[in-house]
Amino acid sequence: MDIFYPYESKSKKLMNTLKIKIWGSRGSFPITELNESFGGETSCVEVRTSDNDLILLDMGTGLRNFGNSLIKEKSNIKDINIFLSHYHYDHILGFLMFVPLFIDKFNINIYGPGKSDDEIKTKFEAFLNPSFWPVDIDMLNAKINFKHYSSGKIKINENLQIITCKHGHPGGANTLRVEFDRFSVTYVTDCEHPSSHLNQNIIDIAKGTDILIHDAQYTPEQMPKYKGWGHSSWEQCTDLALQAQVKKLVLFHHNPDHSNSMLEKIEKDAQSKFTNTLSAREGMEIFIPKEVLEAVI
Ligand SMILES: [Zn+2]
Numbered sequence: 001m002d003i004f005y006p007y008e009s010k011s012k013k014l015m016n017t018l019k020i021k022i023w024g025s026r027g028s029f030p031i032t033e034l035n036e037s038f039g040g041e042t043s044c045v046e047v048r049t050s051d052n053d054l055i056l057l058d059m060g061t062g063l064r065n066f067g068n069s070l071i072k073e074k075s076n077i078k079d080i081n082i083f084l085s086h087y088h089y090d091h092i093l094g095f096l097m098f099v100p101l102f103i104d105k106f107n108i109n110i111y112g113p114g115k116s117d118d119e120i121k122t123k124f125e126a127f128l129n130p131s132f133w134p135v136d137i138d139m140l141n142a143k144i145n146f147k148h149y150s151s152g153k154i155k156i157n158e159n160l161q162i163i164t165c166k167h168g169h170p171g172g173a174n175t176l177r178v179e180f181d182r183f184s185v186t187y188v189t190d191c192e193h194p195s196s197h198l199n200q201n202i203i204d205i206a207k208g209t210d211i212l213i214h215d216a217q218y219t220p221e222q223m224p225k226y227k228g229w230g231h232s233s234w235e236q237c238t239d240l241a242l243q244a245q246v247k248k249l250v251l252f253h254h255n256p257d258h259s260n261s262m263l264e265k266i267e268k269d270a271q272s273k274f275t276n277t278l279s280a281r282e283g284m285e286i287f288i289p290k291e292v293l294e295a296v297i
């Protein structure tokens with residue numbers, strides 16, 4: 001599915017457009033049933049700039065399909081920058097089947113929350129413990145750089161930076177705002193807001209963003225039952241979109257127990273509160289033409 005934004009025209013895919021692609025939109029656990037429309041792979045979002053810089057937000061099971069697609073590309077991409085919101089399995093499982101790890105031309109930077117680069121590497125060594133998985137880090141051919149981040153700015157190059165801030169989730173998770181030229185996408189997943197109001201830090205970081213991708217695991221009716229589980233309702237997403245004055249809202253981290261029809265109803269309900277809303281569907285692409293990126297606003 002192609003979605004052109006902010007122009008809805010079906011005009012040809014332009015070269016040099018910025019692209020956002022959803023490789024996995026499901027939360028908590030991958031599913032294989034009920035997945036024709038929204039998909040069953042877990043959290044993984046590609047942000048590809050018009051300069052062909054590559055940012056991946058989380059590496060849930062959707063990362064496998066991204067990797068298989070990347071190695072078929074005729075591009076010269078060598079650097080893959082992966083930002084992890086946190087380390088829960090549904091956000092890292094794709095690492096196990098990420099083909100570029102076995103190809104020596106790739107330089108894979110994995111940015112994770114923590115206090116030191118070694119801390120991140122240690123987590124992945126534990127993840128690849130031979131009791132649970134047959135491949136260890138020394139068997140991977142790509143150059144893997146484990147990099148830590150804490151709240152603040154990470155500059156990838158002159159045109160591209162990521163701003164992060166912590167938010168509420170069991171064990172903590174992080175909001176990631178990717179800024180490229182004048183465009184921004186803000187990724188907020190595995191996020192529980194305080195019960196009486198929205199997290200002001202997230203409103204601030206998402207302010208005016210072009211695209212807000214936000215955890216919509218529950219309906220408002222389900223929220224009281226799942227207090228403390230670390231997620232949001234679609235209604236909190238629309239409230240945040242309004243308060244932060246975002247341009248487009250993408251509902252994300254779908255509950256593995258929600259059927260397609262339920263997710264379609266959630267999308268409709270959310271659109272009644274914030275018109276420019278979509279539910280993330282696996283394979284969905286959002287393009288922003290270069291002339292829009294370069295337009296003087
Ligand atoms: Zn999750």
Ligand SMILES: [Zn+2]
Pocket residue numbers: 086088169173190230
């Ligand atoms: Zn989580």
